[in-house]
Amino acid sequence: MPSPADDRRYMAAAIALSGRGRGLSTPNPNVGCLIVKASPDGGRHIVGRGWTQKGGRPHAEAQALEQAMDRARGATAYVTLEPCFHLSPRGPRCADLMARAGVARVVIALRDPDPRTDGQGAAWLRDRGIAVEMGLMAQEAAGAMAGFVLRQTLGRPHVTLKLGVSIDGRIALKDGASRWITGPDARAHAHMERARHDAILVGGGTLRADAPRLDVRLRGLEDRSPRRLLLSRKDAPKGWDRIGAPEEIAALQRVDHLLVEGGAETAAVFLRADLVDRLMLYRAPIIVGAGLAGIGDIGLAELAQAHGRWRMTDVRALGVDRLEVYERVRSA
Amino acid sequence: MPSPADDRRYMAAAIALSGRGRGLSTPNPNVGCLIVKASPDGGRHIVGRGWTQKGGRPHAEAQALEQAMDRARGATAYVTLEPCFHLSPRGPRCADLMARAGVARVVIALRDPDPRTDGQGAAWLRDRGIAVEMGLMAQEAAGAMAGFVLRQTLGRPHVTLKLGVSIDGRIALKDGASRWITGPDARAHAHMERARHDAILVGGGTLRADAPRLDVRLRGLEDRSPRRLLLSRKDAPKGWDRIGAPEEIAALQRVDHLLVEGGAETAAVFLRADLVDRLMLYRAPIIVGAGLAGIGDIGLAELAQAHGRWRMTDVRALGVDRLEVYERVRSA
Known part of the structure; x- marks a missing residue:
């Protein structure tokens, strides 16, 4: 035995x-x-x-x-x-x-x-x-x-918010330039993470600014590219499904693991609705200074309310970058 | 032997x-x-x-x-x-x-x-x-x-920039509230770090907004409170010495280790002048969203220029917070 x-x-x-x-x-x-x-x-x-x-x-x-x-x-x-x-x-x-x-x-x-x-x-x-x-x-x-x-418990998918950020939390320069914050190892890891999700979501601003393909560009995993979702009030282009509000993720069929990839306003909307279970931050050892923040207004009125919500559960080196994983602390 | x-x-x-x-x-x-x-x-x-x-x-x-x-x-x-x-x-x-x-x-x-x-x-x-x-x-x-x-080599003190930041790089809410981002262990460590410096510097904005004492509030180390410096164009109040520009640190007598404690504009001015040798980030596991960034405009024109300048040399847990230490990479 x-x-x-x-x-x-x-x-x-x-x-x-x-x-x-x-x-x-x-x-x-x-x-x-x-x-x-x-x-x-x-x-x-x-x-x-x-x-x-x-x-x-x-x-x-x-x-x-x-x-x-x-x-x-x-x-x-x-x-x-x-x-x-x-x-x-x-x-x-x-x-x-x-x-x-x-x-x-x-x-x-x-x-x-x-x-x-x-x-x-x-x-x-x-x-x-x-x-x-x-x-x-x-x-x-x-x-x-x-x-x-x-x-089974909350009637909605698990949501991961992914950000590629600098030491000071920036995701791009003021003009929107974001290529590249992180290096090839971090980007490859982020692509692998896409393959572990049923769907990826971005906001309308990101779609217009970056026209992201959101596919898995790793050899042998090309067919693992997940379904693409758009958070927007306007119609989604071909190949995309649309939701109008974060709460609508509950109604998504066959989506148990959802990856939210940006931008700052979409991240904030999901955080405001307390619909983020995990943060994956790919952090580059660079300082951007004035630039675009990764997370917009989450409606925080007092600092005390911000504490006790997140716990770092993993951290690992990816080339010169580091992946920091935080999970939402929810009382049982 | x-x-x-x-x-x-x-x-x-x-x-x-x-x-x-x-x-x-x-x-x-x-x-x-x-x-x-x-x-x-x-x-x-x-x-x-x-x-x-x-x-x-x-x-x-x-x-x-x-x-x-x-x-x-x-x-x-x-x-x-x-x-x-x-x-x-x-x-x-x-x-x-x-x-x-x-x-x-x-x-x-x-x-x-x-x-x-x-x-x-x-x-x-x-x-x-x-x-x-x-x-x-x-x-x-x-x-x-x-x-x-x-x-001996560059004719100026060693400069550490210290920031207490959230996961997303914020040092305060929009209204300036910064009590508290980090917890008691991180704050005690930061006070100990003050004792390891000959002088501490803040900018005029921080002086007016926070009226910081910049002393070492740790039992037995009260007499280790360093000299206080103000980066400002206006006169410094009693008990403070003033410099008008970061480059003037070279002329400071008996200051080999200088701690820059903020705010965002002072941090940016020192970074722009490439006069920061070490970053000490006390990072709390909180998200602030819209708020004050820790580092202002450092004049970065392209992301490529941001890379290869900083290397993480230490990281440690301080209660639920983490101290991240980065050092400036300078070719010999």
């Missing part, structure tokens, strides 16, 4: 796998699954790996089980979300698949908040004599499937 | 000691000195520690030797700057002091650029049969004595 530390390591690997489906798996959550089999000599081997595929099928568990074949018998499965139990014309119930494959133990990070499963998947497995543990690294798993979780 | 790794460790300790005199030792450089004696059992002991005292005397070496007494005989001395050789009515020549104390070996970080010593201190020691090594961690030592080095 794996130790608790082993369990955490395998679950961390399953959570990492789940990231591969982010921006692809809607309308299904981007789940990750790992199947680990003890060998006769006492070692352990990963016999199956899966993550929810494009459009939501196959599910992570189905993919991992197919890879494991009969080696799944007596194995431990690590899943980032409770295996589904609801009947669907699109595929089998994963809880049933697992039971039939003969896994001996299922370790689950997050209970499925979808009322069609919501504990029934785990119960089904337990009823068939399978050891089930739920809650391991639930927070980390929820972070990796943030869009799905927010859809 | 200490290994090269030991030598580095002892020199690093001497450099750390030199920091204690920063902001105090003018008109003399803030040197650090460590004397290390081998004991009969093969171990080694630090028998003397010194740093240049307030007003420049005693020198670090004199203080360390006085502490070591006859244990200095046969010992190794680590000094961040070449021991002085010039005659002064204010105290003895450190090179001579060391030779007479009987140290066997002197490890020096930086050769003294002052023409009154400039290699002669080391020569004096060598002529007396003392092993002398020069250059170990010279760059680190130069950084710790940055004000002295710049006085």
Whole structure:
């Protein structure tokens, strides 16, 4: 039997796998699954790996089980979300698949908040004599499937606001020139991040000023360019969908992860509506001085109100630039 | 004999000691000195520690030797700057002091650029049969004595620009409210940093708006409040000295380390004149949106000109805030 530390390591690997489906798996959550089999000599081997595929099928568990074949018998499965139990014309119930494959133990990070499963998947497995543990690294798993979780809890997608800024928070010179604040490593990372989102949104001013393509210009990921959204009161050009206000993101179909790329007024409108869950700042080691600010008027009346809302959760070097990630602190 | 790794460790300790005199030792450089004696059992002991005292005397070496007494005989001395050789009515020549104390070996970080010593201190020691090594961690030592080095090379003090900013680079709300951007840990650190400078400068706008005391409000450091300078065309109030332009800092007597604390226009004027060597940004995890920028117009015509000038050299957490230190990259 794996130790608790082993369990955490395998679950961390399953959570990492789940990231591969982010921006692809809607309308299904981007789940990750790992199947680990003890060998006769006492070692352990990963016999199956899966993550929810494009459009939501196959599910992570189905993919991992197919890879494991009969080696799944007596194995431990690590899943980032409770295996589904609801009947669907699109595929089998994963809880049933697992039971039939003969896994001996299922370790689950997050209970499925979808009322069609919501504990029934785990119960089904337990009823068939399978050891089930739920809650391991639930927070980390929820972070990796943030869009799905927010859809279930707040009824809207997860929103990331991305900015490329200078030390002093500028995104462009006064004349609008923004090429380039950040360097090639940061820009490549930002393109990769696009591929992890279902849709990208900019405001009308950015569309007119920069005519951004918002595509993923990375070899092998060209087909991962997300849907393009415009926040505007006017009609959107061909190839774009329009929303008139930030709150309308709730009604967007098949958008669990939304990336807001600017400009300052669009950023401010989303922040004012408290509809930003994550900030990704690509910060260049340059001073711009007078120039365009990255974030417009968010309606802050007192400094005290600004505190306690954001927590830095990651920072990393990208060439000479740095990526700073902040997440919105929300009381549970 | 200490290994090269030991030598580095002892020199690093001497450099750390030199920091204690920063902001105090003018008109003399803030040197650090460590004397290390081998004991009969093969171990080694630090028998003397010194740093240049307030007003420049005693020198670090004199203080360390006085502490070591006859244990200095046969010992190794680590000094961040070449021991002085010039005659002064204010105290003895450190090179001579060391030779007479009987140290066997002197490890020096930086050769003294002052023409009154400039290699002669080391020569004096060598002529007396003392092993002398020069250059170990010279760059680190130069950084710790940055004000002295710049006085010798560029004829002006070392200038640090300090800002307390939000994620988006704001130092206040639109109405000027800036209490508080950063928290108590960051503010205490900023007060400690004041004590490490010979003078603090603000612009006329900041003086009128905030009437800052610019003192060191930390227990035990109250007497370390530096001299107050005003950048203004008008007369300075009582207790302040005035300069009319950034370039005038070169003429300031006994100011090797200058701290510029704002506001945005003063920061911009110093940056425009390329008279900022270090940026210390205390960054709070808050978004302000529309508000006052920390840095005004620095006359940047193209983004390309902004690159390659700043390098992040340190970052640390201070409560929920972070201190980011950038240093000006200057080709040698």
